[in-house]
Amino acid sequence: MKSMQIMPNNLKRQYDLHAEEYRAKVCEVLDSGWYVLGREVVTFESEWAAYVGTAHCAGVASGLDALIIAFRILGIHEGDEVIVAANAYIACVMGITINGGTPAFVEPDEYNNIDVTRIEEAVTPRTKAILAVHLFGQCCDMDAIREVADRHSLYVVEDCAQAHGNHWHGKRAGSLGDISCFSFYPSKGCGAFGDGGALCTNSPEWDAQARVIRNYGSERRYHNSVVGMNSRLDEIQAGLLRVKMRYLDEMNEERCAIAAAYNAGISNPLVIKPKVRPGADSSWHQYVIHVRGGKRDALKEFLAQRGVGTIIHYPIPPHLSEAYRYLGFGSGSFPIAERAAGEVLSLPMYNGMTAEEQSWVIESVNAFEG
Template identity: 60%
Template sequence: MKIMPNRLDKGFYLYQEEFEQKALEVLRSGWYVLGQEVSSFEEEFAAYTSSKYCVGLASGLDALWIAFRILGIGAGDEVIVQGNTYIASVMGITINGATPVFVEPDEYYNIDASKIEEKITEKTKAILVVHLYGQASDMASIMDIAHRYNLRVIEDCAQSHGAKFNGRRTGTFGDIGCFSFYPSKNLGAFGDAGAIVTNNSQIAESVRVFRNYGSEKRYYNRVVGTNSRLDELQAGLLRVRLSHMKELETEKSRLCNRYLAELSHPDILLPRIQESATHIWHQFVVRTECRQELIDYLNKKEIGTIIHYPIPPHLSEAYQYLGIREGSLPITEYYAKTVLSLPLYNGMSRQEQDYVIEAINSF
C-alpha cells in the first residue's frame, strides 16, 4: 500500500459535484475579478471567524506583508515572532523593511509567551503570532503583554482556520488576522488565495483599496498599492469548502485522535494540546531523535512524510544578513532537527491509517 503525506484529490472528490457546478457557474457568469463570489465569501468567512470584516487577497504571504504595510510598520521597527515558523511569516515582516526578533517556541510548537517580554525594546512595534500546525497559541498571555506595552498584534492563521483559544477563533484577537487558502490548508482553494480579517473598519477599507492598485474607484488611485485580488473562481470554490468545514474538521479530529490513542513508540513524541486551546490538525507532527532512520524505514514501506520545517528562518540563506548564528535558538533548532509530519488528509481511509499506525509502532 502506498500512502502519500497528503492527498488533495481526495478532498476534491468528497464534494466533486458541488465544486464542478460552482466552477461552471463562475465561468459562465462572465465576471472573474472582484464580483459577487468574492463579496459573498468575504461575508461568509467573516461570519465563520466571528470577525466584522474580511478582505480577500491573492495569497497568505500577501496578507502578511500588506498587514504590516497598512499598520505602518517598516524600517527601524522590530517585530517579535517565533523562531520555528515557515519563512513566509518572517518575509511578511522583512518585505516592509522591519526587523524580526525571534523568540523560542513552547512545547506546543507555538511562541513561548513567557519569553516575549525580555525581547521588547523601544523599537518593538508588534508581535506576530503564528498558530503553527493548527493549534491556537496562548492568546491570553500574548494580548496581556501587547496591551501593557501598546504593541500591535498580527496573527498568522495560515494553518489555524477555525482553531480556538478560550472559545474564540484565531485571527480575532489582534489587529489583523492573516489567512492562507493554499490547497493543502484545511480550508484550501485550488490555487493561491488568502485573506485578512479584522474588526477595524478603517483597516478593512485600507486593505480593500491597497489590494486593487490603491484604487477605490476605477482610475482614481488614492495610494501606491498592489495587485492582490482574490479571484472569483477561487472565492466560489472556497465557498463550497467553507460550507463543509464542520464535517471536514470533525474528520481530521477523528483521524488525529486515533493517532494519539494508537501510536505507541518509546522514541516518538506525540503532539500535545494546550489547555484552553483547540487544534484543527493542519498537520500531525511528531518528534524523534532518530528522524532520518524513521523516514527511511517508512519510505521502504511506501509511506510518505514531510518535515515542517528543516531549516529555521534565522539559519536560511535569505536571512544570513541578520547575523544570527547557529546555536542562538537551541529549542527552535532542535525542533527543526526532530519534527516529522505524518500522513494526514480528508478522505484518508481506515485501512490507510491502519497501515501507518502498524508501521510506526513496529519501527
C-alpha cells in the same frame, strides 16, 4: 515486506467528497462573465468574516500578501521590530521584512508555538507588534500574548494560515488579534484550488486600506491614492472556497478523529506525540511528531520503504536560511527551534484517509527500532 502507498497529503480525496458541487460552482462563475472582484468575492468575504467572528474580511491573492498588507497597514517600516516564533514558516518572516521591519525571534514551546514566557524579554523600544503564528493547527496562548501586547502598546497580528476553524477558549482563531491573516493554499483546512488569502479585522479603516492596497492602490478606477499591489482573490477561487467552507467544521472533525487514532495507537518510545494546549483545540493541519535521539531522518526513510509518505515542517529555521543571513544569526542562536528542525516529522493527515491507511501508519511508526 508488506507495503501500502500513502501520501503525506492527498488533496484528491478531499475534492472527491464534494466534486459535483465544485464543478457546478466553476461553471456558474464562468457563465457569469465576471471573473475579478465580483459577487463571489464579496459574498465569500462576508461569509468568512461571519465564520471567523470579525466585522470585516478582504480577500487577497495569497497568505503572504495578507501578511505584507497587514504590516503595511500597521505602519511597520525600517527600524521597527516584530516578535515572531523562531520555528515559524519563513513566509511569516517575509511579511515583516518586505515592509522593512526586523523579526525579533522567540523560541517555541512544547506545543510548537511561540513560548509566551519569553516574549517579554524580546520587547525593546523598537518593538511594534507581535505575530502569533498558530502553527500546525493549534492556537497560541492568546491571553498571555494580548496581556504583553496591551502592557507595551503593541499590535497583535494572527497568522491563521494553518488554523482554519480553531478556537482559543471558545473564540475562533482570527478574531483574537488586531488583524488576522489567512492563506487558502490548497493544503490548508479551507484550501482553494490555487492561491488565495484574506485579512480579517474589526477596524473599518484597516479593511478599507487593505482593499485599496490590494487593487493597485485604487479605491476608484484610475484614481490611485497609494502605491498598491495586484493582490486580488479571484472569482473562481472565492466561489470554490464558499463551497468548501460549508464542510470545514466537518472536515476538521474528521482530522481530529485521525489524530485521536494516532494518539491512541502510536507507542514507539522514540516518538514524542503532539500535545494540545489547555484552552485550545486543534484542526490538525499537520500531525507533527518529534523523534528522539537524532533518529528522525532514519524514521522518515523507514516509513518511505513501507510506502508511508512524510514531510518535514520545517527543516531550516528562518534565522538560518540563506535569505536571512544578513540578520547575523548563526547556529546555536535559537537552540530549541534548531533542535525542533532536526526532530519534527509530519505524518500523513488528510480528509478521506481510510482506517486501513491510518492503521498502517501507526503500525509502521511502531515497527521502527532506529
